[in-house]
Amino acid sequence: MSSSMNSSIIPQLVRKDFLIMRKTILIFCLVSLVSIGILSVLFGRIPNWVLVNIAFIFLLAPAVTCGIVLLMKTIVFEKEKSTQLFIMSLPVTAKQLTLSKLLLNIPIFGAFWLAVSAVAFYFSFGLGVFPKGTVPFITIVFLGVFVAYTCILSVSLIFQSMPMSVLSIMIFELGTSAYLWAIVFLEPIQKHIYGSIMVWNSTAITIVVTQIVVAISILLMTLYIQSKKRSFI
Amino acid sequence: MSMPLAIECEGISKHYPHFQLQDVNLSFEQGTVMGLVGPNGAGKSTILRIVMGLIGPDSGSIKVLGHAMPKDQLAAKRNIGFVAEDMRLYETETMAFHMEFIKSIFSSWDDEYAKTLLRRFDLNKDQKVKGMSHGQRVKATLLLALARRPNLLVLDEPTTGLDPSVRKEVLDEMMNALADETHSILFSSHNTLDIEQISDYITFIYGGRVIESRNKEDFMDGWRRLRLTNMQNNPLPHLPNIKEVQQSGRLCSLTVNNYEDSIAEQCVNAGLQINNIEHLTLEEIFLANVASAKVNSNKGVAL
Numbered sequence: 001m002s003s004s005m006n007s008s009i010i011p012q013l014v015r016k017d018f019l020i021m022r023k024t025i026l027i028f029c030l031v032s033l034v035s036i037g038i039l040s041v042l043f044g045r046i047p048n049w050v051l052v053n054i055a056f057i058f059l060l061a062p063a064v065t066c067g068i069v070l071l072m073k074t075i076v077f078e079k080e081k082s083t084q085l086f087i088m089s090l091p092v093t094a095k096q097l098t099l100s101k102l103l104l105n106i107p108i109f110g111a112f113w114l115a116v117s118a119v120a121f122y123f124s125f126g127l128g129v130f131p132k133g134t135v136p137f138i139t140i141v142f143l144g145v146f147v148a149y150t151c152i153l154s155v156s157l158i159f160q161s162m163p164m165s166v167l168s169i170m171i172f173e174l175g176t177s178a179y180l181w182a183i184v185f186l187e188p189i190q191k192h193i194y195g196s197i198m199v200w201n202s203t204a205i206t207i208v209v210t211q212i213v214v215a216i217s218i219l220l221m222t223l224y225i226q227s228k229k230r231s232f233i
Numbered sequence: 234m235s236m237p238l239a240i241e242c243e244g245i246s247k248h249y250p251h252f253q254l255q256d257v258n259l260s261f262e263q264g265t266v267m268g269l270v271g272p273n274g275a276g277k278s279t280i281l282r283i284v285m286g287l288i289g290p291d292s293g294s295i296k297v298l299g300h301a302m303p304k305d306q307l308a309a310k311r312n313i314g315f316v317a318e319d320m321r322l323y324e325t326e327t328m329a330f331h332m333e334f335i336k337s338i339f340s341s342w343d344d345e346y347a348k349t350l351l352r353r354f355d356l357n358k359d360q361k362v363k364g365m366s367h368g369q370r371v372k373a374t375l376l377l378a379l380a381r382r383p384n385l386l387v388l389d390e391p392t393t394g395l396d397p398s399v400r401k402e403v404l405d406e407m408m409n410a411l412a413d414e415t416h417s418i419l420f421s422s423h424n425t426l427d428i429e430q431i432s433d434y435i436t437f438i439y440g441g442r443v444i445e446s447r448n449k450e451d452f453m454d455g456w457r458r459l460r461l462t463n464m465q466n467n468p469l470p471h472l473p474n475i476k477e478v479q480q481s482g483r484l485c486s487l488t489v490n491n492y493e494d495s496i497a498e499q500c501v502n503a504g505l506q507i508n509n510i511e512h513l514t515l516e517e518i519f520l521a522n523v524a525s526a527k528v529n530s531n532k533g534v535a536l
Contacts, residue, residue, distance in 0.1 A: 086320050089285060
């Protein structure tokens with residue numbers, strides 16, 4: 001009897017990784033919900049600027065940690081624990097496997113990132129903690145976090161090495177802070193940051209578009225590099 | 234009419250900083266079993282991984298079930314079941330999880346056969362992989378490969394580290410997998426007993442090279458050991474077939490490849506008395522081959 005394969009294996013690979021990681025994802029969802037609950041309780045009881053600072057930590061920490069844990073377990077550990085040999089023995093190419101990892105990691109981190117961004121925007125602007133002029137900067141901050149994540153994801157996929165992933169996390173953690181300080185001191189950004197009107201000038205738009213282009217380029221480049229690899233175990 | 238080839242490797246080479254696979258030629262027909270024998274580090278795993286499309290060769294061509302590798306690996310791997318000694322399943326998940334996963338990929342998955350194998354291998358489908366012994370893990374990966382009913386099984390050291398009873402179970406099931414003449418097995422081992430038991434063709438690998446590749450009968454028939462007495466200490470005849478010479482006083486033994494009756498005649502003509510002509514076990518043949526390869530390698534002679 002000739003062996004045959006169901007139409008596409010990528011959805012099966014994504015589903016497999018999701019099922020393996022479902023408890024971890026659930027735990028981080030619960031942590032995020034608890035964080036939002038704590039922030040809601042604290043609202044009105046502590047100064048708003050303190051609340052916003054706490055909110056950034058409470059919301060970003062579980063989102064970023066979830067993203068890192070997910071990529072470590074589904075990408076780096078897959079190689080280190082030799083489960084990749086099992087997966088690569090199936091009818092899948094290196095490019096398809098990479099695509100399956102992107103299709104799992106990006107939507108999950110993306111969902112956390114969007115939720116955190118939405119909550120942060122609500123606390124910052126919906127409740128009037130920050131002036132509207134800060135919107136472009138906060139947008140750049142959150143997009144910067146997403147770009148840093150795509151870089152770490154890319155390094156993890158290409159090298160599948162714990163030291164390289166940890167090094168990239170450290171570099172991008174420090175680099176993101178430095179980058180955001182550099183942005184805040186850009187004159188076209190700085191001069192509107194305390195204004196009551198949201199100003200999307202050419203500098204702000206260029207930075208946002210560049211961040212989006214960089215994130216997409218990094219992901220496409222990762223797919224290309226992975227598809228050119230001649231040894232994938 | 235001859236059967237189509239299951240695997241056809243021509244001149245494959247792969248260079249690593251401390252190891253080189255050189256000009257490997259390997260082929261066998263569908264419906265047969267090819268055993269790769271070699272010491273640790275000989276290049277067996279590299280060959281199998283190149284065959285699976287997991288490693289790209291630096292040169293040479295590979296066809297598996299008629300598909301060029303690694304270019305057509307998707308089509309080829311649909312019909313290959315691969316098990317390697319260092320392959321691991323997901324430790325936090327159960328056997329049932331893995332069975333469902335493979336079933337979702339292969340429409341050829343045979344539920345009844347999978348259940349039969351679970352019983353035969355004494356595996357519990359609700360047990361997590363992290364609680365399994367080494368033998369259970371090997372049987373679990375073999376089950377996942379067999380129950381999808383592949384046309385070709387590629388097994389890298391499947392019996393390494395297994396106790397004799399589990400080894401027998403694994404070998405028996407490998408033989409059962411050869412249900413008809415379209416199913417083939419390529420497997421590697423440094424255990425010559427396993428290879429001798431189930432292989433139709435045998436290939437010896439040493440130092441990244443194929444040193445001999447033939448069907449089992451030719452191997453077993455071609456190699457002989459001549460037990461001689463050399464009363465007058467006469468010089469031994471110089472024959473290319475003599476692979477190993479051992480002397481102890483007047484007693485002498487010659488290990489010979491491609492044995493012909495004329496070899497015994499030449500020994501007699503050289504003044505030697507033949508006491509016995511023995512067949513060799515596969516292990517002895519392998520050791521003689523490796524010894525010969527080492528000598529040639531030290532002399533810088535192309536193997």
